[in-house]
Amino acid sequence: MNTLNFRFNNILLLLTLISLVISCQPAITPQPVADFSIEKITGSPGKIKLTNKSLNAKRYQWTFGDGRASTEEAPEIEYKTDGTYTVVLTAKNDVGQDQVSNSVEIGGLVKYVTAGFDYAPINGSPSRIQFTNRSMNADRYQWQFGDGQASTEPNPLIEFKGNGIYTARLIAKNANSTDEVSKSVTISGVPTSGSVMFWTNGRGDGSDIEVYVANAMQGVINTHQANGTPSSCGLDGYVTFQNTDGTYSFYAQSKSRSWSGVITIKNGECRMKLLPQ
Template identity: 50%
Template sequence: MKQLFSSSLFKSAYLLFFWVIAISCQPKITPKPVADFSFESVPNEPGRIKFINRSQHATRYQWNFGDGQSSTESDPTIKYGRNGLFSVELTAKNTAGTDVANNSVLIEGVTVSGSVIFWTNSRGDGSDIEVQLDGQLKGAITSAQPSGNAPGCGTDGFVTVYTSNGTFSYYAKSKTKSWSGVVTVQNGTCTNKLLAQ
């Protein structure tokens, strides 16, 4: 009986040993990542958003926040410099592949910090000059300042845009002429942009 018991015990231990070896030799399969995120406003800080990464099986991340900012952090907090609707994209990656999640973030309450006035020195063809900033119509120039000195921001007959700091593209047109380029707005200043005739 003693020999039978130790023979059975030996066989059981032997089988257990090979079973453990067989299991440990199985290749580990890495699942593809699943990108997901949420976000929340940081209290009392307009434009500051905390992004919460809810991705699964990912080891690396690439964020694009829709305003030119990006990050590779897992859970970034960023500050938007202007109000608007921004499309945010998170790419989650691992050795098995990538996945992408998108969401829109509405930013409101960012304090306007500067201004730009669009003006002209002549009425040219006599028509008003429509002014767009970042693709949005902001108004029409209906006057001219022939002296060559820029009017102050807010002067009637010209287009003044109040906005946050940044560089913005503009496009302006009259019946016979158009202008385009970029203009930079800085904190607390009135930038002037001459649309020369």
């Protein structure tokens, strides 16, 4: 073998080795580049088409500026309310991600109603609740509070009469649409009983007055107040009857006189019942 052939063969061997080394190197994945365009769809003022122009991406994450999102490659979406929205695209592959955003202005839409509200108790009164209207695009309201009460005010102040869990419902309307929302309202700390105090304005025949309510003796009246009205229930010398809401029959008698009728109990109230002389 002459020197020239030997050198040529060595060069071929070297080139083969270089080719093998290069072919064994892993392919380098390029970083993704996010890009897209926005096209408004004719005849649908709230509808847009998104054309994905990203490079080297395998996965996509879209947000549309109104709380919605998508992982489609090129979604079409429809906005419900006029406004300027920022559309964000994140393009991803196995080595990284890239993000880009564009804004779109939406106008001329029918204004659809979105109903919403918050509520909070008034300080010092667990049964009085202030409702705050958070509805969008509405001009009429109908409230129901789960206890028979209702209102058409935008922000009603409601007093519940008893403890419990009530369903407050708001129906919000405009000329184009109606929407509604409900929330549970828990009421606690409301007095669960009321009182009626029996009293008299004179001693009459001078004897004590026995008082019976719901066919049970509740006590005796052994004093009187000639002028005005007693200041509160539970005073000594009179008879105070305490119970839950309702109407109760009563009967009272002294040595020579008697009284009868009905009394009404209201939660949290102190009422007076005069047995006149």
